[in-house]
Amino acid sequence: MFRLDNDNLRAIILMIAASSAFAMKDGFVKSFGGLYPITEILSAQYTFQFLLFLPLLLIRYGPSKIFPKKLFLQLLRGISAIIAVAFFYYSISNIPLADATALVFISPLVITALTPMTFGDKVGVRRWCAVIIGFCGILIIIKPGFEEINTGTFAAVAAGIIYAFFQIITRKLSDEEVPLVTAFFTSAVGCVIANLFLLNNFIIPSPVDGIIFAGIGLLVAVGQLSLILSLATAPPVVVAPFGYSTIIVAIAIGYFVFGDIPDLIAMTGIIILILTGIYIAIRESKSEQKRGRIQ
Template identity: 35%
Template sequence: MTASTSAPLAKEADRPLLAIGFVLSAIVIFSIMDGIAKYLTGFYPALQVVWGRYFFNAVFLLPWLVLVWRDRPMATGQPKLQIVRGLFMLGSSGFFVTGLTFLPLAQATAIGFVAPLMVTALSIPLLGEKVGPRRWAAVLVGFIGMLIIIRPGTDQFHPAAIFPVLSATSWALGLIITRRMRHAERPVTTLFYTCVVGLALISAAAPFVWVAARMDYWLLMAAMGLLSVTGQYLLIRGFNIASASVLAPFSYSSLIWTTMIGYIVFQSVPDGWTWVGAGIVISSGIYVWHRERVNARPVVVPGASISPTATRRRWRIARGGS
């Protein structure tokens, strides 16, 4: 008898090395996908590009669903969270692709590096976590780095820079929801709802901006759909078997790939201030990751009658986190 997917899943043992491999592979895939999206925005509206991605997501997801249909991939115990996650993921994709219409690929990617810092900030109201002064300071420094990349008030500022910021916010909210559902939902179920929610909404809006598409559009959109499904699955699998604090730093590797794609395909290279700002954001993110790992590390207290983990937790609560 097959267990219903709406029932909570057994917790998978943490396998950080495998999870890191999943996430790094997903980052390479997403970088290639962003390069394709950047190319297509030179010929088609951003909304149409996003629609193509979601449409071919569904095309490639359907055969997989048929194979696992007996396992009830549509069954979910978290329908509201699945719908909300789908909305955030659609917003992340839509805002980012809109930004690519006006911004260099690497710059948009660098701005998006604030997403892990936003996860830290948003984990307080949404996950009930405590974030102390050192991590708050790192988050603040990271946002300063983002401002260096954007450079508001200068000739280098482009109003479209707000779109990657909105994309990063949506992505951070989506990651938090993914983590909350990790023991109750299977990756295929989350992929299904992300695809259906996004496709339904974007299909209602796309006809208003549609431009007649050539064959290259359909071929590249098909490639994006396949890459998106593969990358999303790898990302979800990674977060299922390791904590977000372990995996967050590896998202920064995307700057390497997007810089290479930008140089080879679009003959664009980030300027010095973009590298400075990106370095500050990355450093802040890595410090936040380090503090989260330190705070999660159990401390052995000689002669204590309670467990080391509980001792550490009480100590953190008493000092308000760090």
């Protein structure tokens, strides 16, 4: 168990703030209802992130840190990030926000399943059981055989799988790269890719929508910074479970803004997924403590 001292409490608040910012950003994206191309939304998001992280990086570390030590892995991380986000934005345009958000949380299950191959770490029986139960939760949310599966469902699952690889790369970078450098380089890669695809597919937003675009960028930046500060303030075993507050906020936004109410079957799957994800996060953090990765 962890002691709820001031640092832990601050880290938990930051994680909840990050999760809430991400969920609110997703609500804004869904509110466009497919009016703007995904590339335009991605362009606004990543350009805003880039313009925020660049001065922060220069002020904190100077120009030398702009060029990362692990360039290839940083490129892979940036590419995987924008692909995962693109799939997710497509999904929330086609299925309820809560369902899409929950399905993306397949990523901890995928990471755990791939751990023996990617890191050479042993996964115990209890974590394997949690992975299997978690995948059952995913199937309950999808409800295969009971209704036609929307392409948005496949997109959300794809986003979660790609996000798992994004997190694996992040973990491989964590020992050698400064978190702010990694966040900046991911925003730079996303900014370049999104704007390249935007060149022939741009719709001039209305003044109100322009403000929403700025809000999306701001919420992403706030979420990213809060996440970085949270993980820097307390161990993952303390803060990781509170990352699932994203799903709770997404359910609230879906209900109050879009009138989407998850049915009992979907809620059962979501609860199973949250509980197994929290269990895996706690077990993984304890395993890392035993290996001496968390001081």
